[in-house]
Amino acid sequence: MTSLTLTFLAQLLCVKIKMIELLQEVLNSEIPLTTNIGLRVTEYKDLSLTLSAPLENNINHKSTAFGGSIYSVSVLSGWGLIYLLLKQHGLSGHIVIQESNTKFIKPVTTEITAKCSFKSTEQYEKFLKMYKRKGIARINLEALILCKSEKAVIFNGTYVVHK
Amino acid sequence: MTSLTLTFLAQLLCVKIKMIELLQEVLNSEIPLTTNIGLRVTEYKDLSLTLSAPLENNINHKSTAFGGSIYSVSVLSGWGLIYLLLKQHGLSGHIVIQESNTKFIKPVTTEITAKCSFKSTEQYEKFLKMYKRKGIARINLEALILCKSEKAVIFNGTYVVHK
Numbered sequence: 001m002t003s004l005t006l007t008f009l010a011q012l013l014c015v016k017i018k019m020i021e022l023l024q025e026v027l028n029s030e031i032p033l034t035t036n037i038g039l040r041v042t043e044y045k046d047l048s049l050t051l052s053a054p055l056e057n058n059i060n061h062k063s064t065a066f067g068g069s070i071y072s073v074s075v076l077s078g079w080g081l082i083y084l085l086l087k088q089h090g091l092s093g094h095i096v097i098q099e100s101n102t103k104f105i106k107p108v109t110t111e112i113t114a115k116c117s118f119k120s121t122e123q124y125e126k127f128l129k130m131y132k133r134k135g136i137a138r139i140n141l142e143a144l145i146l147c148k149s150e151k152a153v154i155f156n157g158t159y160v161v162h163k
Numbered sequence: 164m165t166s167l168t169l170t171f172l173a174q175l176l177c178v179k180i181k182m183i184e185l186l187q188e189v190l191n192s193e194i195p196l197t198t199n200i201g202l203r204v205t206e207y208k209d210l211s212l213t214l215s216a217p218l219e220n221n222i223n224h225k226s227t228a229f230g231g232s233i234y235s236v237s238v239l240s241g242w243g244l245i246y247l248l249l250k251q252h253g254l255s256g257h258i259v260i261q262e263s264n265t266k267f268i269k270p271v272t273t274e275i276t277a278k279c280s281f282k283s284t285e286q287y288e289k290f291l292k293m294y295k296r297k298g299i300a301r302i303n304l305e306a307l308i309l310c311k312s313e314k315a316v317i318f319n320g321t322y323v324v325h326k
Contacts, residue, residue: 026224030223030224031222031223031224031229031231032220032222033199033200033220033221033229033231033232036196036199037196037231057195057196058196059194059195060193060194061189061193061194062257062259066194066196066235067234067235067238067260068194068196068200068231068232068234068235068236068238068239069196069231069235071230071231071234071235071238072229072230072231072232072234072235073231075230075231075234076231094225096225096267096270097230097267098266098267099264099265099266099267100263100264100265101262101263101264101265102262102263102264102265103261103262104259104260104261104262107259
């Protein structure tokens with residue numbers, strides 16, 4: 001690996017870290033409940049964003065994670081992924097959730113971790129192209145909540161972004 | 164109206180108030196996040212349960228109600244309705260959300276108010292009969308979130324109750 005490649009990779013990593021810090025700051029300042037939930041932006045790479053929250057803050061009557069907290073972490077993982085995509089392309093806009101479907105397969109007995117991903121680069125490129133052209137675009141995103149390496153919850157959200 | 168009818172109505176009202184207090188206590192003690200949300204059990208009558216939460220605790224980046232908070236109030240309105248139904252029939256059980264669909268039609272710019280209702284007495288009678296017989300039963304419930312008398316969010320949840 002050349003020193004030029006290393007410098008490039010270091011810069012890329014630096015941008016990713018700054019993006020994580022930015023999103024953490026935005027979420028906590030704009031949506032105060034994220035502080036109560038203990039929401040943390042944990043990873044942003046390979047077309048994916050991962051958010052997490054400790055079980056303790058989000059416990060329910062069965063000592064597992066409360067469905068409302070799981071939903072909150074999930075819906076924000078999609079919101080955040082779109083927010084960072086726009087940011088990286090020098091764009092801004094209003095990101096709103098339009099519809100969602102949530103399947104609760106197993107109880108979450110650990111920290112809540114929601115990983116939201118674009119299906120492909122084609123998906124987000126098409127979305128960006130539409131947004132630039134029309135000033136409004138729609139995208140379907142899936143977030144997975146794993147518990148002990150098994151699928152616990154599947155969240156599907158349709159988001160609309162408009163100027 | 165006879166004094167006997169009045170006494171009966173007063174007793175009925177008293178039971179309803181006690182049920183509201185009981186559910187408020189259960190929700191706050193078992194799901195601590197409900198305190199952060201500012202969740203209140205506001206009405207229980209005519210096959211319906213209404214929960215609410217102030218906008219202030221649940222504000223988002225657009226100064227409207229955060230989707231995760233709306234979901235939390237909605238999912239708990241269904242949970243609470245089943246809890247109270249079981250209680251009134253001397254039953255208990257584990258109530259879990261299995262799947263939900265949430266349609267966000269308009270932003271919620273006021274207090275969040277979710278009203279969850281049984282479709283009919285037949286619906287909950289069938290559900291209770293099944294639960295007593297099999298020890299497990301499934302029910303679909305709808306919660307409506309109105310904002311300034313207009314439908315803002317429609318929540319549909321499938322709940323499973325088991326012994």
